[in-house]
Structures are given as C-alpha cells and as structure tokens.
Amino acid sequence: MLIRFFTTVNRFPKTILLIILALSAFFFYQAKEGLFDPLTGKIRINSTVEPFIERDSGAYQQFLEAREAFGSAEVVVVALHNRERKPVDLKLLLTLSKLQKDVENSVPGISTVMSMLDIPQSSGTCPGKSYFHQMDYGSVCQSILEKYQHDLACFSSKAVIIDSYKGADESLEAFIESSLEAGPEESLEENLIESSISEEQAQDGRDSYTEPSLDCLLSSNKLSPEKLYEKTDSKIRTIVRRLKKHPLFEGDLLSKDLSTSALILTFKPGSNPESDRTQNILKELLTKHQQKSQISDKLRIAYAGQPRQINKAGVLINEDMEKIFPLSILLIVVILLFSFRSLLTVLVPLAVVLSGIIWTAGIVGLIGGELNLVTMVCAPIILCVGSAYVIKFLNQYQIESIQLREAKKPEEPEASIPEIINATIFSVTVPVTVTAITTVAGFIALVVSPIPAVQELGLYSSIGIVTINLFALTLAPALLHFIHLPELPVTQNQSGLLNAFFSKIVEWLRLHSKRLIIIWLIVAATAALGMFGLSINSSTKTFPENSPIVKDLHFIENELAGTDSLRLLFKAKTEIMNQQDTKLNPLKTAKTIYGLKNLQDWLFQVNGATEIGSIEGLKIDKIHSPVDVVDHYRMGLDKLTDDEVVKFYAKTSENGPKFLSDSGKILQVTVRMSISGSTSFLALRDLLVEKVPMFLPDLQFSYTGGGVLASESANNIAQGQINSVILALALVFVMLSMLFLSWKMGVIALFPNVITILVFFGSLGWLDIPIGVTISVIAAIALGIGVDDTIHFLSHYNEYANKLRNKRKASMKTVPVVGRAMLFSTMALAAGFILFSQSEMESVILFGTFTAFTLLACLAIDMTFLPSVVMETGLITVWDYVGLKFDDEFVKDIDMFENMTVREAKMASLMAYTVDMEPGKQLFSQGEIGEEMYVVLNGSISIFLENDESRTDLVRLEKGNTFGEMGLFRNAERSAGAEAYEKTRLLVINRDCLEPLKKRHPKIASKLFLNLANNLQSSLKETNERLLAQKDFNLSSLEAKLLEDDKLEQKEMSIDPKSEWEKLGEKWHNKLETFTTQYSVSKGKKLRKINPGKGNFVFIKSGEVAVESRVSPGSNEFSVGYCWTRKDFDLVGEFVLCEGKTDSSARATARKDSAFMHFTKESLLSLTQKESRVAAQFLENLVCMLSDQLAIADKRLQNS
Secondary structure, X not given: OHHHHHXXXXXXXXXXXXXXXXXXXXXXXXXXXXXXXXXXOOEOEEOOOXXXXXXXXXXXXXXXXXXXXXXXXXXXXXXXXXXXXXXXXXXXHHHHHHHHHHHHHHOXXXXXXXXXXXXXXXXXXXXXXXXXXXXXXOOEEEEHHHHHHHHHHHHHOOOOOOHHHOOHHHHHHHHHHHHHHOOOOOOHHHXXXXXXXXXXXXXXXXXXXXXXXXXXXXXXXXXXHHHHHHHXXXXXXXXXXXXXXXOOOEOOOEOOOOOEEEEEEEEOOOOOOOOHHHHHHHHHHHHHHHHHXXXXXXXXXXXXXXXXXXXHHHHHHHHHHHHHHHHHHHHHHHHHXXXXXXXXXHHHHHHHXXXXXXXXXXXXXXXXXXXXXXXXXXXXXXXXXXXXXXXXXXXXXXXXXXXXXXXXXXXXXXXXXXXXXXXXXXXHHHHHHHHXXXXXXXXXXXXXXXXXXXXXXXXXXXXXXXXXXXXXXOHHXXXXXXXXXXXXXXXXXXXXXXXXXXXHHXXXXXXXXXXXHHHHHHHHHHHHHHHHHOOEOXXXXXXXXXXXXXXXXXXXXXXXXOOEEEEEEEEXXXXXXXXXXXXXXXXXXXXXXXXXXXXXHHHOOHHHOOOHHHOOOEEEEEEEOHHHHHHHHHOOOOOOOHHHHHHHHHHHOOOOOOOEOOOOOOEEEEEEEEEOEHHHXXXXXXXXXXXXXXXXXXXXXXXXXXXXXXXXXXXXXXXXXXXXXXXXXXXXXXXHXXXXXXXXXXXXXXXXXXXXXXXXXXXXXXXXXXXXHHHHOHHHHHHHXXXXXXXXXXXXXXXXXXXXXXXXXXXXXXXXXXXXXXXXXXXXXXXXXXXXXHOOOHHHHHHHHHHHHHHHHHHHHHHHHHHXXXXXXXXXXXXXXXXOOOOHHHHXXXXXXXXXXXXXXXXXXXXXXXXXXXOOOEEEOOOOXXXXXXXXXXXXXXXXXXXXXXXXXXXXXXXXXEEOHXXXXXXXXXXXXXXXOOOEEEEEEEHHHHHHHHHHOHHHHHHHHHHHHHHHHHHHHHXXXXXXXXOOXXXXXXXXXXXXXXXXXXXXXXXXXXXXXXXXXXHHHHHHHOOOEEEEEOOOOEOOOOOOOOOOEXXXXXXXXXXXXXXXXXXXXXXXXXXXXXXXXXXXXXXXHOOOOOOOOXXXXXXXXXXXXXXXXXXXXXXXXXXXXXXHHHHHHHHHHHHHHHHHHHHHHXXX
C-alpha cells in the first residue's frame, strides 16, 4: 500500500514540485518570524540555563522564589588589577570610581554595583560612611577621592589657598588613622542606633548625600599637583593596608595581596544580562577605561560571570552555524561529486536537505519553539541524515537503471525515466521508510526526558527526519524527471581503489567471517569493561583554555572569589512557629547566628573538618552570611542576644547587605566558590543536605542557584540519556523483531548497533572522559542513524539471498552493492559532525568528534560484523511475509505444509527460497550432485531420463509435490533431470535454510521433517514393492546375494542410527520415550501387535529383527532371499510392507529377544507441538535414515 501510494503520487512530478515550493515559502516565512531576531537577522538562541531545568522540580520553584525575594543570583565581577602587583593606589581607585559610575548609568538592567568604596564603617569618626571618607573641616565627613579631585580642580584654576589651613592635611591624616584604629564602642546595638547618619546620607556610602562645598580659599596653596597626589595616594594606601583580611572586603572586593579591586554587578529579574546589548555596552565601557586610564600600561581589567559565559556561548554557536553549515553543504557536494561523478547529481540532495531544514524550522517557529544549545544540532542532523537518504536513493536509481538496461531485449526500447523511478521507488520505499521509523524511534526516546531542551531535540529531530523521508520519496523522484543523471556503472562493475577496497572486504568475509565475529565480540567485551570507568560530570570547561573568557575567569577566581555561587535558603519550620511566640522569628535569633557560624566553620574546614576537602575540584572562597557582619561590627559573637540580632536585621534592611527577604520568612546565605564540574557541585549539595540539619535543626533548609540547577539538570540529562538509550534500544529491537518476524533476528539486527553503543561508552570510560550534556545525546543519535545502514544492508541481503539461494554468497554479494551507498552516506554523516571541531567550544568539539567516531565505528561493524553474522543465520522480512499470497486452500494442497497453519507455511517458505521458472527452463540434469529439494508451489515440473540422444519423460509433478529430497540429505547424484513444463514457482530448500529454521522455528522445522519422513516412507514402500514384484528368487545364489546387500548397505549408509541416537542424550531419550508405545518380542515371534500403517515408525531399541518377503506373489512361503535385517538401534523402515494382512508381501520376525519403540502418526504430531526442539533433531535423523534406506532400495531396484 505504501509503495502504491508513492508510485501513484510520483506520476505528477510538476504538481509535487509546485506544492513543495509553495509550502517551503510558507515555512520559510514562519521560520524567519519565529526563530530570527528582526534587528540583527541572526538566529535567536536561548543560551541560558532555563531550557535545561526541569520545570516541575522543587529546586526550580525554589530558584524562582529566591529570585523574587533577593533578586537575580547572576552576577558579573569586574576586576581591576595592578600588573606590578602593587596595592591599590589612588589612580586605580579613581579608575574604579569612574568605571562604577559609568556602569551604573549606562548598563541596562543594573540593580546594584558594589565596590570597596561602598562598604560602610561601623564606628569611628565617620560611622555609616565608607572607609574612604574622612572627617574634614566643620566636622563633616568627605570622600578622600572627591576632596582630591576638588583640590586638583582648585589648583588648576589657580585659586588662592589660605595659609591658615595648611595644617589641615595633618589633622585629616590623624582623623583617618584614628578612624581605622578605633574599635567599636559598647555593642553592635549602640553602634547601629547611635549613628548620626541621616536616612538620606545612609543611602550611599560614597556620594549619595550632599557634601558641603569647600571654597578653594580653604584648600592648601602649598602643594603642587604632584605633592597633592603623593599625599592623597599615601592616605589611600594606608587605608587599603588597614583593610587587609577585612571579612567584608577580602575575596569579594579586594584581593589578598591588595593588588586587585572589584566591582560586583547584580541585575534586576528579567533584565537579560546575557543579551548582546548588555554585554556589548559593558565590554565597550571596560575597553574605554582600560585604554584611557592613567595607568593603562599597568592596569588589567577582567570580567567574568554566568551572563558573559551564556552570551559568549550563544555568539559562538551562531558563528559555528554560519561557518559549519556552509562547510557541511560544501563537504556533501564534494562527497556526492566523488560518489556519482556528476555535478547535476548535487542538485537533488541539496534540494531535499535544504527543503527539509526549511520545513522543520518553519514548523518549530509555527509552534512557538525556540533554539538552545542542544537543539542547535538539529540542523546538522537533518542535513546529514537527509544526505544519507538521498545518496541511497540515487545509488538505487543507478542500480535499477543498469538492471533494466541489462534485462532489455534487443528489440525493446530503452527504459524510460518514469520506469526507472518506479522501479527505484518499489525497491527503496519500504527500507527507507523503515530506516526513518527506526531513526525516529532513536530520537523520540529523548522526549521522555524531563528536561525541556532534550525533549525539544527529540521532537525537532523527529519532525526533520519524517520530513526528509517524505522528500526522499517525492521531491527527489520529481526532480529526476527533469534532471537527467548520466548512466554510471555500479560498484561491482567499477575498477580502481573503491572496487579493490570492497573486493578486499569480501575476501576477508569469505575467509575469516567467524574470526571477524570473534574480533568484534572481543572489542565489545573490552568496551564493556571500559564502561565501569564511566562517570557523569558536566564540566564547566566549555571554552578553550587560551580564550579571553577563560583567562579572565581563572584570573578572577585566583585573585578574588569564584564566580560560581550556591544559595542556601532557610525557613522556620512550621511546628516551631506554632510552638513559639509568633512575635519571635526563629530566623532572627542568636541561636541561628551561632548555627550559621558552625556551618561556616565546617565549610571552611575549621576545627579539623575534612569532608569539604575531599571533594575534588571544589574550592570555597567566600560565604556571605550575617555571621561575618555581626562578628565584625560587634568584635565577636560572645553573649549575643536575640534583640541584637533583630535590630541588626532591621538596620541592614535599610542600609547594608540583604540576608532576609522583605517578608522576613526566608534567610539567605550565599556561598561563592570555584568548581570544576557538576559532580563537585552535587557532592557539595549532598553533604549540605546531610550536615545542615545538624547545625540548624530548627530551620527548614533548601538550596538553589543557577549553578546547582544547571549541575542537577546536566546530570539528569546525562543520566536520562542512558535511560533514553535503553528505551531506544528496546523500541528499535521491537521494530526490528517485527520487521524480521523473529525476536532472535531482532537481536541479530540490533547487535551491530549495540556494539557501536558499547564502543562509544567504553571509549569514554577508557579515556576517562565524563558524560556531559552534549556527549550524552550521541548514543541516541548514533543508534537512530546507525540502524539505517543495518536496515539497508539486510533488505538488499534478503533480495540476493532469494536469487542466489546461499546466504554466504548473498552476504558477500550485498557488501559491494550496498557498501558504496553505506560508505558515502556514513562518510557524509561523519564529515558533517567532524566539522564541529572547528568550533571554539570544547564541549562542541568533543560532541562532533565522538559522534563522527561512533558513526565510523558503526560503518565498520555493518561492513564486517553484520555480513559475517548473517552468513550464519537466515533473515526474512515482514514485507516478504506480506508478499506471500498463501491461504488455507493453498496450504492444504502442499504435502510439505501438512499440519501447518498458514503462518507456519509462510515462515517455512520465507526461511527457504523461491524461484520462478519459464516453460522449458531446466532445473537440473541427470547425474548432477544434488544439494537442494523442491516443492512445487504453482505450475508443474517434468521429470525425465536422458539416454544418449533420447529422452524419456517419467512423470509430471503438479502443485504440492515434493522432489529432490535425496539430493538434500545425501548429496546424491540426480537420478533424472527436471525442467519446467509451464510457468512454475518452486520452493527451494537446502541446508542453508534448514539449520536456521531448526534454531529459530523448531516447531515448523519438526513438522517439515515429519512430512518429509511420511513422503519418504511412502516412496520406500513403493520402491520395495516394485522390487518384490520384479524379482524372481534363486535360492542357489542366496549367499552371494546377502553378501552383496551387506556391501551395498555399508556403501550407501550416510549416518549410523545407533550413534545418532546416543548423541541425543539421556534427557532427550526420556522425553522421546514418553511419546512411544514400548513392545517386547521374544525370539522367533512375529511382530503382530504393532500397526505398520503409514505415518507409523518402528525402532529397534535392542535385539534384532528380520523382514522376510514372500517367495512369489500368491505363495504362502516366505524367503530370506530379500530379507531386511535390522539390529542394534535402527529404524525398521521396511516394516511398512508388513500390512498385517494374510496377503501381506512381507512379515517381521524377532531373531533375538527384542525391545521396540513404536511412534504413531498422532504421537509424532504431538511431539512436534510439545517438544519441538527434540522433535526437530529426532525427525531430521529419521529423514536421514529413510533416505539411506530408500537409496539402498533404489540401488537394488536398478540392479534387479
């Protein structure tokens, strides 16, 4: 039906082209509107962590809650570093101040910009002001930087400086010294409450309040600009030295060696700090200040943070697509030119793959989808898979063209293009569609993942593959009506390297097929051992080590604190809130502060804690918690009271770091760290889940943050992909089992791809490469794509197996025919993925390289292991099964199908071969060595003898007759010739068919052998009766005759019945005996109780029996002149002559005390149903015994 549909559709190529063109225009518009940025014209890529987070997870809900309460956790750290590693000085601080103002005023979405100029003093002469403020004239606190800039401006305007104020500098310096040296007076509560800073002044510790204007007359006129700089610089350096090891500065805003200062940028929720606009503005500002700074030669400005990494990843992906996509097209063009050696050939696959990409992109845009870091690989997947489909289609087109040309008779016209296209569609529709279905099964397994990005990858790729499959069977044939391809020779007719390559493979297969199977099994076992070394770890190393973004990140992590953060969220337990006074918030207690202090000490491995140090790749740099603030301003935590804590939170909510949400229900502690991958992140998470309740038992604990969510999602993706691969294997196995009508054949067809998956995962394990987000999807991709080659090989193999009637020859014949398309399509796939190595992102490079490697491994397996395996098995397909027009009436007419259902008859036929013969075509000649037996399915066969120049027709075998059994089971010479009397279809059975049938369908095989045994039994009886009817006994020559018969038996026996019985073993003996009737007969007694009818078989279990014939018809005397003696374990085949009547032509007598096993027709049929494997082997032995006895009988008849 499917073939008929596509054949009918392709009668209208112009209509197909017009419809596809119109729909392509529509989908192009949808793709442009839905996936492209209207301003830049570039693809919109969601490079945030959002697509990788499971939407229904509790962690994601906590992430949203924390962002609502405390703002975005995404920060950008800007570091200003003195290359000479000198402490922060005046010039660097001036650059920092100017940069901070510009960032606040220019960068969109900024929430706060914090620097060392913003941390307020808790006490001293200027409490509430920054540490860079001093008490100036009029007891007013003024910024040192502002005063320097003011004095410098006054000097430039040549203002008059009053001498009476020349001592002001000394007094200012004294004020600064006293401010830094003084400790807190009384308690934290007094320091916070007694501060005289107004609400307006407290809003900005640097310059948000209005400073009193200083008249230039009050400034010193003794100092030159150089002296003024030196003096102010000295003050700055003094302050900076005093800030060393300050808990609110070190790590965040000031490096340990004091040479680096930082800006910490936070953004408003929904501000998209990773956008091109925000990042470009920030980069321009940093570049401007780097170049225009007074110390530009000594200054290094670096910045890092998740927004920069996300933006850079998006930029690189866009660049990769702009670079890799055209290269992929070019590479495919080159491969097609090399493959088909025609420039016109290139137009067909290009049209197919580009249309497929446009349609897929249009559908994604139409349904409101978006692209992310994972779904971007859909385009290369569609490009490569589409190219593979079209290459296979064009290769088959050439094969059909040559076959039609060779089959054409001289007087017939050349085959037309529509005829070639129809023949091609007939050949490729089912295998191409099946490969598309199996490929979709590989990708659709991704949809079960809880991660949106992976779901979308599976969905979008499946849409693309279905679209490409449709175009391969419609657009490609339609184009071939108008683009004439030159007639090219197929691989087997070519000379050169390609032909030599395939010839070498065929030779290896012929000589070493079993060895190749063993080699690949060893490879698979070795790879499986490597899987024990697998680990799941989504590394943060996305960019090359020498890239500016990585250099900046490493610099900031080394100089300051890591940019990775983890938010620890605490809430009061519901039962605690119910038990305590509702006015007392458990979050605002001294107990909570002490618990947080213990947690912090544990995280920093104080007092001998070692758990954190055991986590490889983790370095905790900074912990933002109320502990450090309270401890610093209070000079310790001794005797801390709940009231102090409550007032602390009240004060910091107005001016200070925010630890409590506005509702007062959530307490946040932020851990900043440097981390190497998701494994380290998750190890820390697991430790926190275990330890935090010990330190804070009264609080409910949770964790969140972009980093931990990304790590959890990355590991979920990687772990989920393993599950997806297992699911995909199961789906493909079911489909292959249905396709080949056997679960065993499903395993065989799937096994090459299982080896591929093992090689992939094993390589990761042996190379110690962890499974990350991008690598984890390779297995599903390789499975989905790799099954394509397997299906195409097996479909062609099945065709050649029917033609050649030999699976070894068929397998070797298939390799060069299919190998060309397999080789070029897989090379196109691998080359398409290897182009990812041109990316600047290490994860993308690894993804492309390993995908290409896995596909090439799959090609090698399909070219060597798969042909070797099918040599040892038989394969039939569902389309062959459906193609057999068997029904109950047909099956009843075929002797060989007696007692079989229609399904069993079809399976038996499909395990064999069919051959169609024209009238007069000879099947075999007299005297040929036979290796096959035949069943007439339709038509008739003439059996004839050839003597010199004469021919004698013996019999005409009609539908249902079986012949040639002796050739199959004894490899005997054909006693006569055979030719088709009319148009005839034969079922051909040989050893190549029987062995797989016994293994895969023993019940069918046993019924087949039983029917053969019945036919041979009838032939044996008929031959013996003819022998008895023709022979006139001469008792004088009895001794010589008996000696001649013994020699004949020794010569003609192909098996030893006793030996074959012993090979069955005791277990099978016992099973067989349950289906027999046992008899014991004394010496000299006749065998009268045993039914000798057709379908009944008598075996001597022990003793000896003789079957004697009548001396002559009508005589009552029996003679040993034609006596068949059976002893030991043997079949009494001649017992069928003993009909149990008074006029029977023979009788059976025990020459010794004997035991017999009697199998009836009914018991043997029951044996095939209940013990099919035992029955198959036993009945095959029975057929061989009957064949030997029939051969001896034929010789006797010929000698008579």
